[in-house]
Amino acid sequence: MTIERADIEKLAELARVQISEDNIAATSRSLGNVLALVDQLQAVDTRDIAPMSHPLDTTQRLRADEVTEPDHRLAFQKIAPAIEDGLYLVPRVID
Amino acid sequence: MTAANDWEVVIGLEVHVQLATRSKIFSGASTAFGAAPNSQACAIDLAMPGTLPVANEQAFRFAVMFGLAIDAEIAETSVFERKNYFYPDLPKGYQTTQLEKPIVGPGHVDIQLPDGGHKRVRIHHAHLEEDAGKSLHEGDWQVNGRPMTGIDLNRAGTPLIEIVSEPDMRSADEAVAFARKLHSIVTSLGICDGDMSQGSMRFDVNISVHRPDTPFGTRTETKNLNSFKFMEDAIALEVERQIDILEDGGRIIQETRLYNGETRRARSMRTKEEANDYRYFPCPDLLPVVIDSQTIEAIRDSLPELPDAREQRFVEQYGLSEYDAGILGDEADMARFFEEVAKLCGDPKLAANWIMGELAARLNSTDTAIGQSPVNAGQLAGLIARIMDHSISNNMAKQVFDAMWKGEGEPDDIIEKRGLKQVSDAGALEKIVDEVIAKNPAMVQDYLGTDESKRKKKLGGFMGQIMKASKGQANPQQVNEILVRKLNDLL
Numbered sequence: 049m050t051i052e053r054a055d056i057e058k059l060a061e062l063a064r065v066q067i068s069e070d071n072i073a074a075t076s077r078s079l080g081n082v083l084a085l086v087d088q089l090q091a092v093d094t095r096d097i098a099p100m101s102h103p104l105d106t107t108q109r110l111r112a113d114e115v116t117e118p119d120h121r122l123a124f125q126k127i128a129p130a131i132e133d134g135l136y137l138v139p140r141v142i143d
Numbered sequence: 144m145t146a147a148n149d150w151e152v153v154i155g156l157e158v159h160v161q162l163a164t165r166s167k168i169f170s171g172a173s174t175a176f177g178a179a180p181n182s183q184a185c186a187i188d189l190a191m192p193g194t195l196p197v198a199n200e201q202a203f204r205f206a207v208m209f210g211l212a213i214d215a216e217i218a219e220t221s222v223f224e225r226k227n228y229f230y231p232d233l234p235k236g237y238q239t240t241q242l243e244k245p246i247v248g249p250g251h252v253d254i255q256l257p258d259g260g261h262k263r264v265r266i267h268h269a270h271l272e273e274d275a276g277k278s279l280h281e282g283d284w285q286v287n288g289r290p291m292t293g294i295d296l297n298r299a300g301t302p303l304i305e306i307v308s309e310p311d312m313r314s315a316d317e318a319v320a321f322a323r324k325l326h327s328i329v330t331s332l333g334i335c336d337g338d339m340s341q342g343s344m345r346f347d348v349n350i351s352v353h354r355p356d357t358p359f360g361t362r363t364e365t366k367n368l369n370s371f372k373f374m375e376d377a378i379a380l381e382v383e384r385q386i387d388i389l390e391d392g393g394r395i396i397q398e399t400r401l402y403n404g405e406t407r408r409a410r411s412m413r414t415k416e417e418a419n420d421y422r423y424f425p426c427p428d429l430l431p432v433v434i435d436s437q438t439i440e441a442i443r444d445s446l447p448e449l450p451d452a453r454e455q456r457f458v459e460q461y462g463l464s465e466y467d468a469g470i471l472g473d474e475a476d477m478a479r480f481f482e483e484v485a486k487l488c489g490d491p492k493l494a495a496n497w498i499m500g501e502l503a504a505r506l507n508s509t510d511t512a513i514g515q516s517p518v519n520a521g522q523l524a525g526l527i528a529r530i531m532d533h534s535i536s537n538n539m540a541k542q543v544f545d546a547m548w549k550g551e552g553e554p555d556d557i558i559e560k561r562g563l564k565q566v567s568d569a570g571a572l573e574k575i576v577d578e579v580i581a582k583n584p585a586m587v588q589d590y591l592g593t594d595e596s597k598r599k600k601k602l603g604g605f606m607g608q609i610m611k612a613s614k615g616q617a618n619p620q621q622v623n624e625i626l627v628r629k630l631n632d633l634l
Contacts, residue, residue: 064229101424101425102425102427104430107431107432108198108429108430108432108433109430110198110199110200110432111171111197111198111200112200113166113199113200113202114166114171115166115171115173116166117166117171117183117185117187120186121184124181124186124189125181130286132282132284132291132293133284133293134181135279135282135294136296137286137292137293138231138294139289139290139291140280140289141230141231141292
């Protein structure tokens with residue numbers, strides 16, 4: 049499967065990354081290589097095989113519904129780039 | 144119901160229900176509402192490197208309870224997946240949710256329609272997931288002159304069940320009836336506090352219109368409605384918009400819309416072309432959750448009474464009409480209030496009348512939940528007891544109720560303080576009746592000269608004067624008996 053320029057542009061927008069004009073051809077080639085690998089994988093017949101999401105043959109341990117985490121806001125906000133009124137500040141987003 | 148010019152409306156709902164757990168679904172941070180911003184967001188909620196989620200047992204129990212209540216199949220094995228998207232109130236860059244193997248499979252909810260009929264709405268599935276944080280755009284925060292958005296992650300990781308219905312509703316009324324029914328089910332189960340003003344239940348509404356007997360039309364989704372009223376308005380608005388477009392020869396674009404309850408307008412948020420590709424995949428940090436059939440059966444055995452069963456019981460146990468039972472039995476808080484009043488005063492029908500009449504009117508006009516009623520069950524029962532023993536008349540009872548609503552205290556104290564006691568002392572009443580008869584010879588002659596079948600109508604004049612003389616405190620039934628007896632003695 050070949051990756052068109054339009055695909056790269058759309059993927060870049062969805063992934064919120066900027067791909068410079070010079071890099072479009074190279075990116076399209078390397079993504080094409082990845083997809084070629086996926087094509088190989090997809091050629092295998094897996095109809096009767098249950099997907100394995102991880103290698104452990106066990107199930108999830110559940111915890112009791114108890115509040116165990118105290119307020120560490122001060123410590124966390126010390127390493128945040130911008131805070132005010134107890135909030136983390138990020139460049140304005142409105143959808 | 145068909146809309147204007149034979150368009151049929153088709154509605155499906157996605158409902159987010161915040162589960163009433165103490166801690167979050169994957170961390171031990173508190174879920175309490177109203178805490179200082181970010182004071183309940185721990186390292187896991189903030190997606191700090193090296194943290195791992197551990198699932199909350201109670202969230203699963205609550206999800207199973209809901210599944211059993213809607214007669215759904217419960218998945219013994221359910222799996223979490225990552226739904227990837229970028230947004231600042233989602234620090235991990237993905238929402239942990241369920242897609243392929245949700246905990247609750249297909250089920251159904253029966254709703255009562257405004258015309259008294261019933262309808263079954265199918266549930267496609269319900270799955271467990273985590274809530275995101277909150278983005279605050281209203282502040283005037285700035286960094287280097289750039290406007291900033293504030294992020295509060297207290298809500299991040301609050302457990303949700305998302306309930307997805309089939310497109311089985313055909314009008315705003317049906318959609319609201321369905322939403323209300325879900326509200327009464329989750330609050331009766333005690334798995335959600337049901338407080339819509341705090342976002343405990345939020346609705347996404349999928350709407351399309353088509354001509355009957357043709358395929359469904361293209362649908363739009365209006366997101367994040369947090370009241371029944373907004374939902375009703377948003378549906379009406381969207382149905383009208385779609386019909387207008389179609390009748391003008393246009394076509395509907397599949398899109399996500401946002402409704403603003405304040406301005407009562409909606410706008411497009413994004414079209415299908417701009418939609419995220421969520422790149423779902425199984426979450427490697429969480430193993431499959433297995434709930435064995437014994438646990439499921441134990442939960443089934445411990446389910447509290449559900450609204451349908453309660454309404455049926457109210458009809459049988461208290462002799463209420465189906466309509467009254469529907470109003471009083473639907474919500475757990477209302478049902479508890481009614482049962483307490485009925486038990487304390489001993490007259491379920493009077494209790495029902497007072498709750499659905501005077502109390503409901505006050506609650507509605509002040510937008511107060513029954514749980515916050517200024518008049519408690521004990522006070523209302525005390526008031527009804529005074530009506531039953533004829534201490535006060537219905538009119539006086541309304542005055543007492545008014546005083547209780549204003550916080551003036553217990554019914555007996557108010558009756559005492561305001562001197563509202565109804566006079567039932569026969570001797571005192573006979574004296575007043577005698578005086579009124581003596582003062583009004585013309586009325587007496589008129590009464591005696593009237594044909595027997597029409598005499599009853601002539602009593603009104605006497606009653607008015609007697610009530611006035613007693614300052615409204617005479618027991619009307621008793622006065623009526625005494626008056627008729629005394630007048631008839633003169634015949």
